[in-house]
Amino acid sequence: xxxxxxxxxxxxxxxxxxxxxxxxxxxxxxxxxxxxxxxxxxxxxxxxxxxxxxxxxxxxxxxxxxxxxxxxxxxxxxxxxxxxxxxxxxxxxxxxxxxxxxxxxxxxxxxxxxxxxxxxxxxxxxxxxxxxxxxxxxxxxxxxxxxxxxxxxxxxxxxxxxxxxxxxxxxxxxxxxxxxxxxxxxxxxxxxxxxxxxxxxxxxxxxxxxxxxxxxxxxxxxxxxxxxxxxxxxxxxxxxxxxxxxxxxxxxxxxxxxxxxxxxxxxxxxxxxxxxxxxxxxxxxxxxxxxxxxxxxxxxxxxxxxxxxxxxxxxxxxxxxxxxxxxxxxxxxxxxxxxxxxxxxx
Amino acid sequence: xxxxxxxxxxxxxxxxxxxxxxxxxxxxxxxxxxxxxxxxxxxxxxxxxxxxxxxxxxxxxxxxxxxxxxxxxxxxxxxxxxxxxxxxxxxxxxxxxxxxxxxxxxxxxxxxxxxxxxxxxxxxxxxxxxxxxxxxxxxxxxxxxxxxxxxxxxxxxxxxxxxxxxxxxxxxxxxxxxxxxxxxxxxxxxxxxxxxxxxxxxxxxxxxxxxxxxxxxxxxxxxxxxxxxxxxxxxxxxxxxxxxxxxxxxxxxxxxxxxxxxxxxxxxxxxxxxxxxxxxxxxxxxxxxxxxxxxxxxxxxxxxxxxxxxxxxxxxxxxxxxxxxxxxxxxxxxxxxxxxxxxxxxxxxxxxxxxxxxxxxxxxxxxxxxxxxxxxxxxxx
Numbered sequence: 001x002x003x004x005x006x007x008x009x010x011x012x013x014x015x016x017x018x019x020x021x022x023x024x025x026x027x028x029x030x031x032x033x034x035x036x037x038x039x040x041x042x043x044x045x046x047x048x049x050x051x052x053x054x055x056x057x058x059x060x061x062x063x064x065x066x067x068x069x070x071x072x073x074x075x076x077x078x079x080x081x082x083x084x085x086x087x088x089x090x091x092x093x094x095x096x097x098x099x100x101x102x103x104x105x106x107x108x109x110x111x112x113x114x115x116x117x118x119x120x121x122x123x124x125x126x127x128x129x130x131x132x133x134x135x136x137x138x139x140x141x142x143x144x145x146x147x148x149x150x151x152x153x154x155x156x157x158x159x160x161x162x163x164x165x166x167x168x169x170x171x172x173x174x175x176x177x178x179x180x181x182x183x184x185x186x187x188x189x190x191x192x193x194x195x196x197x198x199x200x201x202x203x204x205x206x207x208x209x210x211x212x213x214x215x216x217x218x219x220x221x222x223x224x225x226x227x228x229x230x231x232x233x234x235x236x237x238x239x240x241x242x243x244x245x246x247x248x249x250x251x252x253x254x255x256x257x258x259x260x261x262x263x264x265x266x267x268x269x270x271x272x273x274x275x276x277x278x279x280x281x282x283x284x285x286x287x288x289x290x291x292x293x294x295x296x297x298x299x300x301x302x303x304x305x306x307x308x309x310x311x312x313x314x315x316x317x318x319x320x321x322x323x324x325x326x327x328x329x330x331x332x333x334x335x336x337x338x339x340x341x342x343x344x345x346x
Numbered sequence: 347x348x349x350x351x352x353x354x355x356x357x358x359x360x361x362x363x364x365x366x367x368x369x370x371x372x373x374x375x376x377x378x379x380x381x382x383x384x385x386x387x388x389x390x391x392x393x394x395x396x397x398x399x400x401x402x403x404x405x406x407x408x409x410x411x412x413x414x415x416x417x418x419x420x421x422x423x424x425x426x427x428x429x430x431x432x433x434x435x436x437x438x439x440x441x442x443x444x445x446x447x448x449x450x451x452x453x454x455x456x457x458x459x460x461x462x463x464x465x466x467x468x469x470x471x472x473x474x475x476x477x478x479x480x481x482x483x484x485x486x487x488x489x490x491x492x493x494x495x496x497x498x499x500x501x502x503x504x505x506x507x508x509x510x511x512x513x514x515x516x517x518x519x520x521x522x523x524x525x526x527x528x529x530x531x532x533x534x535x536x537x538x539x540x541x542x543x544x545x546x547x548x549x550x551x552x553x554x555x556x557x558x559x560x561x562x563x564x565x566x567x568x569x570x571x572x573x574x575x576x577x578x579x580x581x582x583x584x585x586x587x588x589x590x591x592x593x594x595x596x597x598x599x600x601x602x603x604x605x606x607x608x609x610x611x612x613x614x615x616x617x618x619x620x621x622x623x624x625x626x627x628x629x630x631x632x633x634x635x636x637x638x639x640x641x642x643x644x645x646x647x648x649x650x651x652x653x654x655x656x657x658x659x660x661x662x663x664x665x666x667x668x669x670x671x672x673x674x675x676x677x678x679x680x681x682x683x684x685x686x687x688x689x690x691x692x693x694x695x696x697x698x699x700x701x702x703x704x705x706x707x708x709x710x711x712x713x714x715x716x717x718x719x720x721x722x723x724x725x726x727x
Contacts, residue, residue, distance in 0.1 A: 045500075071500060077538060082489055082531035089439075089493020092478070095500070097493075113528075116483050117490070124467035125479055127692040161693050161701070185695035215699065262699040 021204045027060050027197040029171035030136075032205060033178035034061065034098065038068050041096060044182055047074045047083055048100030048136075057102055058138055058197055080110035084135065088118055091131040098182055104139040104191075105148025111156075118187045119162030130185045134178075139167075140233045140283045141330055142195035144323040151320050152284035154232075157189045158260035158293075165261040166214050167191040167232035171201035173258070176209035184214060193233030214259055217267040223253030226277040226340050229268055229294055231257040234281045234331060241336040252340065260290050268294060269301040276307035277343045281331050286314040308346030313339045352521075352558040352565055353551065357579045358611055361586040364639045366647030368586075377590035383654040389430060389585050390649060391663055393422040393642045396446045398667040399455045400616070402674045403462065407620040411678050412462045418445045420583070420615030423641030424548050426450060427588030428516070428610070431596055435476065435503075435510065439491040439517045442480040443548075447518060451477035455670075456677040465681050484519065485526030488545065491517035492532045495541035495599075504542050505602030512600035515543045516592075522553025524569060525561045533573035533607070542599035544592065545575070545607045548582060550614035555627040570607030582612030583641040613639070686712065 017035055024032070037044045046061055052075035055062030065073035076083050080101060087097035101107045107114075114135065121131045141150030158165040164186050168174035174192070181188040220235060221242050230238040235256045242252035253271050257264065272278045278298050280291035295310035313331040321329045361371055361378060381389075400417050407415040418425065425446025432438065432450065440447055448458055453470045460469035461480060468479040481487035495515040498504060503513040523529055524547060536543050549566050551558050558566070570577030580591045588610055595606035613636040617624050624633070649655040690705035 077534050079531040082535050085489025086493030086535050089490040090497045093494045093497025095497050117486050122695055123692045130695050
């Protein structure tokens with residue numbers, strides 16, 4: 001803080017912000033969602049490593065420090081626990097910090113602050129305190145990175161009561177979901193599929209973020225033979241699988257979970273009651289992964305509708321491998337279709 | 347008492363000797379010049395009441411009324427002196443032994459026992475008292491304090507010159523906490539942001555069984571300057587000195603001068619908690635040597651020798667302490683049993699379908715025993 005008086009610059013007028021329907025990358029859609037949140041609430045702050053002058057290593061915060069100032073778009077020391085811990089303090093003072101964890105594998109120094117402090121503050125204060133902190137995490141693989149840059153740790157947080165855990169699957173969804181995450185009074189882990197940052201979609205920038213985007217799964221593509229459940233980066237994989245399977249006469253229904261906490265079992269169960277088959281796909285290892293939770297709940301709720309066991313496709317119980325073989329580790333199109341075939345053949 | 351290493355006496359600010367004699371200190375005399383006999387008796391009263399709370403709570407634990415208690419015995423001067431230097435708008439982030447500071451912030455001490463009885467994870471309104479909930483994972487809250495102070499800066503509540511507006515934040519933590527990475531990160535964030543936060547470290551020399559020498563080879567206060575945070579060592583059993591150094595650090599913070607690290611050198615006269623047995627790791631001779639430096643005795647001697655502790659005051663205070671003890675006993679025993687379904691409350695601030703689903707299931711499960719249809723079941727808890 002360079003001055004002792006309030007150094008918050010006035011928000012730029014909204015006419016500086018693009019409007020209408022625009023074709024945007026996933027990363028730019030988040031950028032504009034953050035911009036909108038910064039404009040609409042003076043108490044929204046962005047915090048993270050290299051997010052200011054540089055605009056973030058993925059440029060998700062590009063240009064925001066220039067327009068909103070260094071007190072609202074804060075380049076922090078390189079300490080993840082410090083980022084989240086001070087964000088909790090800022091939230092207790094009435095601010096709405098949005099933290100960027102530079103890469104998935106860097107979140108663990110902050111694990112204590114997230115799971116022990118952030119997740120429990122509202123509960124242990126009997127509702128007297130709220131901590132509306134958003135933690136943005138570029139996650140997942142497929143970009144040829146070095147180790148600790150391609151992981152999918154979302155289940156660790158979904159296992160912790162008090163946190164909301166979401167992951168958008170498209171630019172449209174990302175633009176709306178980041179705004180809802182920031183508006184939420186609950187802490188939100190916002191997992192961004194970094195392998196999809198450069199994919200484009202048409203986004204209506206004037207559309208208000210409506211609907212229960214942080215609570216409800218959505219059926220992305222209707223089908224009748226198999227329900228394919230995905231979220232984040234694997235939704236596009238699932239849609240490709242549905243296209244391919246359709247050519248062979250198999251009708252796949254694709255469900256985008258959007259949220260792992262809360263897990264919208266109802267939408268998945270409704271689909272599985274119609275199809276009788278369910279395959280879950282995520283990049284994270286299947287052992288104790290979110291697919292296991294979906295499988296258990298669908299088995300409980302749809303037991304007499306199931307024509308086959310719920311199958312899971314995901315990473316293996318090995319550390320994320322070296323880049324040259326990461327596509328053998330990740331659940332690609334072939335592995336997904338193989339699981340669909342196994343489900344149909346059961 | 348070592349003369350070198352982390353337990354040295356070197357550089358301790360002291361305004362009252364252990365014998366209760368007021369000693370001059372050119373840097374800090376002015377900070378306590380306004381404290382007249384009434385004010386000193388007020389500090390004495392605070393310490394006596396807080397110690398009575400400690401005694402009563404320990405007894406209640408022994409009687410099975412509390413699951414656990416963390417005694418503050420011996421640290422009254424560090425807590426009351428620093429706590430009484432605070433302004434109403436200041437905000438405190440305590441660890442779990444700061445009952446004395448809680449008292450100065452107007453927290454009803456019986457509310458502190460809600461946590462130790464197992465009926466609440468908190469127990470008081472942290473916003474209204476400017477006193478956050480206790481933090482049991484040591485050191486974590488130093489970051490919360492620093493972030494809160496960064497919010498104070500953004501609110502423009504620093505350096506305005508308005509004594510009712512300018513705000514400081516204090517994090518209380520112990521010698522063991524200083525080894526936690528979060529404390530170092532808090533010092534980094536506080537320093538580079540010039541945040542209005544005071545790091546108040548009570549070095550009570552024991553982190554359960556580990557002496558300060560397991561945490562540091564040098565005085566803990568030496569850590570501050572390496573981060574660019576000025577530090578001061580103070581005799582933590584001298585209520586005037588802790589008041590003075592805290593007042594100075596608070597003023598620096600509120601005026602925009604940035605953070606300060608205070609090491610209050612004191613002694614945990616009791617056990618770590620009621621589950622601990624200090625005889626396994628420290629000598630009775632050491633304990634006895636610190637009993638001779640009791641913070642309450644020190645101020646009492648000082649007041650008595652100046653004829654400023656009249657019998658009527660002492661008797662009234664004794665009666666007040668007795669009444670507090672009675673109220674603590676009655677209140678604790680009267681704390682109700684939390685409803686089992688309350689475990690589902692406030693997990694989230696907005697509805698969460700999984701929590702809601704589990705709550706509904708649990709309530710139906712509980713209700714299933716009520717109509718006698720499942721007689722004999724449900725008794726195995």
